[in-house]
Amino acid sequence: MPVRYLIVDDELPSRSNLRLALAAHPDWRLVAECDGTAAARAVLAAQEVDVIFLDIQMPAESGLVLAREISRACAPPLIVFVTAYSEHAIDAFDVHALDYLLKPLNDARLAQTVERIGAMLGQRQREAYGAALRDYVDASQTAARPERINVRSVGRIEQIRVADILWIESAGNYVELHLAGRTVLHRITLNRLETLLAPEDFLRVHRGAIVRRGEIARLDSAGDGSCRLTLRCGATVAVSERYLGALKSAM
Template structure:
């Protein structure tokens, strides 16, 4: 997808990293480099003087992390889309916590870069920048616990109200947010998401599942000694030995 008005910037403290990314972006017609910066401070100065659509942002930089700058961008009404660039895959979850559009691992892979660029172009073409800005703002300035979750898919961002979630199921690198209307997938680790959920509303019952407390209807024991939690409706969720006591306490109450 080509759009002659798409402007991007690169923030990386290492010159080879900036050069490699700049050269790789030359293969994508219609993308114009607005500026390069070797620190978050210099990027902040440059951003004050121009408007860009996409920011390639290194996570690990001296003095100030790219994660901190990304959170700061959440205060803007329409922040640029953020694609993190990192040498460490462990930073991926943190990247999505601040609503990065995507993340790229060093050394850069041309196919992954093309995928990130296409996702950004689709989002911008669909005029979703405002939705992205609201999602980022809600994360950085919102309450202690999540009230909504921004689910990103190709070309769009959808908001899932936490109040509508019945239970949550881990599925690889994603979680399925089970609601009455459907089960959208959100890319985050279940344990990481749990940290942002109100424990008065949600209960961990298994390494792969979290349930809304008010949805718990009953607990049964299978012949092999395993446990299953029956939720209001038809859903049945496994319960591990570790969490049985908490479930029984809830049912007793």
């Protein structure tokens, strides 16, 4: 079954580059190209669309306004945000398991996006995706800390409440979210995730670990001068000298 997609971008070269790149995928069908949100609304009212490539910064109206409207549908089309934002500014996309393409377009990154979308559509994850999209647009509207982290794996999205996270461990370009009884792997770096967590709730204790303040139980020093923190959940976490002072103050 073909994937029906819509491009919404005020820049003609950007629309053309994306359309030509997607022509390499025979199962993808272009529904329309729009230079703004008003034209996109007209297309969406008249035709079924599976995927929208949506520019954020447009002169008449931000793409986020249209995304907010789309997010209220029970099973909205998937949105791939097309943006010139810096890496630091796209943290929220990762936290909410939303896909994005940075300008100028990278063919390898687009191929990754096409693969992710195929998995999402194949597993009929639109309702879960809609919830993730609502989380994102609500957070972007209020500048609030996220209440949930939407974890994507093999085309599925699982919502993890931040309140349920006991501690977080770095795993390269991923983090391990430690919950009661299980661990969930999420694609975001620990440094990037730290900027989105409330400092009154979480504390960095090591370059590779962040703990919930309420989980702090006991700090032990070894004979070699190293320290380990025991959490109420029973886990033990290494503590580096850099963060030792802040940890002692928290205790």
